[in-house]
Amino acid sequence: MLEKFRDTQFYKSIFRGGGVPKSRRQRMMVVLNSVFLHLHPVRLPKHAVKLKFTWCMGGLTFFLFLIETISGILLMFYYRPTIEYAYTDIIDLAEQVPFGIMREIHRWGAHAMVITVWLHMFRVFMTGSYKPPREFNWAVGVILLLLTLLLSFTGYLLPWDQLAIWAITVGSNMARATPFFGYEGPGASLLAIGDINFITMASDARFALIGGRFMGEAALLRFYVLHCIGLPFIIMIFMAIHFWRIRKDGGISTPV
Amino acid sequence: MEGFKNLINTIASPTILFTATMVLFFFIFPLNDWFDKWNRRLKLHLLWTKKAMIIAALLMAGFFLFGLSDPDFRSIVLKPDNVPISGLIFLVYFFTWLSMHQAYQNDERLENGEKVDEHYDAPNDKALVWPDLVYVEFIALILCSAFLLVWSIGLQAPIEEPANPTESPNPAKAPWYFLGLQEMLVYFDPWMAGVVLPSLIIIGLIAIPYIDRDPGGSGYYSYKNRKLSIALFMFGWLVLWDMLIIVGTFLRGPNWNFFGPFEYWDIHKLEALTNINFSEYIYVKWFNTGMPNNILIREIWGILVLLGYFLILPPLLAKTWMKDLFARLGSFRYSVFIVLILIALTLPIKMYLRWMFNLKYIIAIPEYFFNF
Numbered sequence: 001m002l003e004k005f006r007d008t009q010f011y012k013s014i015f016r017g018g019g020v021p022k023s024r025r026q027r028m029m030v031v032l033n034s035v036f037l038h039l040h041p042v043r044l045p046k047h048a049v050k051l052k053f054t055w056c057m058g059g060l061t062f063f064l065f066l067i068e069t070i071s072g073i074l075l076m077f078y079y080r081p082t083i084e085y086a087y088t089d090i091i092d093l094a095e096q097v098p099f100g101i102m103r104e105i106h107r108w109g110a111h112a113m114v115i116t117v118w119l120h121m122f123r124v125f126m127t128g129s130y131k132p133p134r135e136f137n138w139a140v141g142v143i144l145l146l147l148t149l150l151l152s153f154t155g156y157l158l159p160w161d162q163l164a165i166w167a168i169t170v171g172s173n174m175a176r177a178t179p180f181f182g183y184e185g186p187g188a189s190l191l192a193i194g195d196i197n198f199i200t201m202a203s204d205a206r207f208a209l210i211g212g213r214f215m216g217e218a219a220l221l222r223f224y225v226l227h228c229i230g231l232p233f234i235i236m237i238f239m240a241i242h243f244w245r246i247r248k249d250g251g252i253s254t255p256v
Numbered sequence: 257m258e259g260f261k262n263l264i265n266t267i268a269s270p271t272i273l274f275t276a277t278m279v280l281f282f283f284i285f286p287l288n289d290w291f292d293k294w295n296r297r298l299k300l301h302l303l304w305t306k307k308a309m310i311i312a313a314l315l316m317a318g319f320f321l322f323g324l325s326d327p328d329f330r331s332i333v334l335k336p337d338n339v340p341i342s343g344l345i346f347l348v349y350f351f352t353w354l355s356m357h358q359a360y361q362n363d364e365r366l367e368n369g370e371k372v373d374e375h376y377d378a379p380n381d382k383a384l385v386w387p388d389l390v391y392v393e394f395i396a397l398i399l400c401s402a403f404l405l406v407w408s409i410g411l412q413a414p415i416e417e418p419a420n421p422t423e424s425p426n427p428a429k430a431p432w433y434f435l436g437l438q439e440m441l442v443y444f445d446p447w448m449a450g451v452v453l454p455s456l457i458i459i460g461l462i463a464i465p466y467i468d469r470d471p472g473g474s475g476y477y478s479y480k481n482r483k484l485s486i487a488l489f490m491f492g493w494l495v496l497w498d499m500l501i502i503v504g505t506f507l508r509g510p511n512w513n514f515f516g517p518f519e520y521w522d523i524h525k526l527e528a529l530t531n532i533n534f535s536e537y538i539y540v541k542w543f544n545t546g547m548p549n550n551i552l553i554r555e556i557w558g559i560l561v562l563l564g565y566f567l568i569l570p571p572l573l574a575k576t577w578m579k580d581l582f583a584r585l586g587s588f589r590y591s592v593f594i595v596l597i598l599i600a601l602t603l604p605i606k607m608y609l610r611w612m613f614n615l616k617y618i619i620a621i622p623e624y625f626f627n628f
């Protein structure tokens with residue numbers, strides 16, 4: 001039955017080649033013919049498919065990112081980033097929306113993604129896979145790590161409850177101590193002409209981050225835009241570079 | 257029972273926990289041949305056997321289960337946003353074990369003149385992505401989804417009272433993955449803990465492949481030939497990052513005071529500590545003169561100490577203890593390496609200065625927000 005279906009015009013039009021991939025050549029063609037599988041090479045060293053080598057951590061990180069994207073889009077249907085609505089929308093999400101675990105998936109998925117990125121980095125370190133020719137991809141990875149943390153951090157504010165704003169307050173208060181660019185940072189008073197300070201409470205790094213002198217409407221909007229559009233956009237670009245470079249650097253590292 | 261809990265509360269205090277870790281760490285993850293010798297002599301390498309893993313996992317699980325019978329332990333561990341960190345403890349342990357287990361096995365193989373497990377005979381040892389890899393990925397994907405689904409059904413995402421900018425909770429904690437940084441705030445001002453150190457972590461990570469360029473040990477787990485790199489990385493990752501997160505999450509309560517895992521978070525717990533600056537030590541305690549008015553004169557001692565630390569120590573080490581390393585890295589790479597390491601070490605150093613002498617800042621220029 002399934003085999004017959006695989007020989008229909010319909011199936012063949014979707015999966016080029018059709019039929020059950022049996023021969024070595026056909027199996028290779030499966031990968032070459034698919035836009036998704038094509039992220040992979042066709043063949044790879046034996047140890048690279050073993051779970052105990054990569055722990056699949058990079059792959060899981062990417063998978064969790066996809067889950068975050070999908071569940072995040074669903075959350076955006078219900079959530080309005082204003083002080084008036086943000087909190088109640090989150091409450092409604094749990095109480096009114098059928099099968100309301102989207103928020104749980106999104107939140108726990110985010111925590112899990114932070115952990116998997118760390119473990120992925122740890123695995124790459126322990127197998128020495130950052131060594132030439134993969135130095136640059138390691139650097140791209142570090143940027144991905146940073147972006148993952150920032151995505152998580154910006155999302156933390158959105159429920160607009162006590163947990164959210166105070167966690168972000170603790171975090172963003174650090175920005176006002178940025179050397180030179182924070183108004184309580186060392187050297188900020190050097191950026192002045194005569195009596196005119198350039199770095200004030202209303203023009204420093206923290207102000208840029210939260211869009212005001214206090215945690216409020218502007219901070220919520222900024223974090224929302226960064227969380228839903230800005231950072232995902234940037235992280236996707238870096239992921240593309242990351243995946244491209246894995247292939248170009250010769251695939252999963254092997255002993256020389 | 258109470259005795260055991262009190263014992264744990266005591267051991268968990270930063271001074272004891274951190275000191276024990278510092279003493280043991282480089283014997284467990286040998287930094288050089290000397291430590292390696294002792295590692296073997298003390299039989300610490302047995303930590304990476306399967307048996308040790310099972311025992312350790314059982315002990316950890318047992319401790320958690322036992323802890324859950326205690327209301328104070330329960331209230332902090334079961335806080336929804338803290339659950340991932342309990343998971344993190346187990347995962348970090350398991351994957352540390354897994355990598356060290358394979359590394360030591362490979363080391364042994366190499367010693368016996370055999371090939372490492374990952375040895376690969378191009379192009380014969382190739383597997384096909386379809387179906388071999390896709391199959392593994394598919395299973396990983398299903399397991400991950402199932403796990404996430406169960407977690408999401410079982411544990412509700414936290415939502416507290418609506419935001420109120422005038423009423424700050426005590427303690428106010430950053431998201432858990434930044435708690436290592438918040439913990440550093442105890443010892444450093446925000447410009448260091450919140451800005452400079454995180455930036456240096458990023459820069460330092462990026463710098464790793466440009467400093468450790470030894471092409472050996474790439475593409476397989478190993479330890480013996482990469483002792484220095486792995487031991488240092490482990491120290492940063494396990495002690496300065498993960499351990500501080502765990503301390504910040506589980507052991508810091510109101511007013512950022514320390515609380516043992518079985519201790520009630522009492523808002524009124526007092527830690528009467530007056531911390532003293534280095535300059536105050538010098539002028540008030542030793543010279544008995546009172547503080548000079550000129551900032552530069554006041555802080556010159558701290559500045560000298562730091563200059564010595566960052567400018568004199570590196571060449572000194574290059575001539576003595578790190579001679580080989582210096583020869584291998586060359587002066588530029590060596591300088592970057594040693595400065596990054598010295599900066600990372602300021603954290604444990606400041607911890608001990610605080611604990612032993614109540615030292616607040618080595619250089620204190622609050623006039624310009626420059627305290628170190």
Ligand code: HEM
Nearest residue numbers: 054058059061062121129137138141142144145251252253
């Ligand atoms: C959003 C975050 C990230 C994603 C989605 C991602 C994804 C991946 C994937 C799928 C692989 C293939 C092999 C594997 O699964 O281990 C990989 C390899 C690699 N990743 Fe990442 N990664 C991320 C972050 C990082 C970080 C934080 C680092 C290091 C700081 C890093 C460095 C590398 C390197 C050097 C390789 C090549 C490993 C080898 O050849 O053995 N990546 N990454």
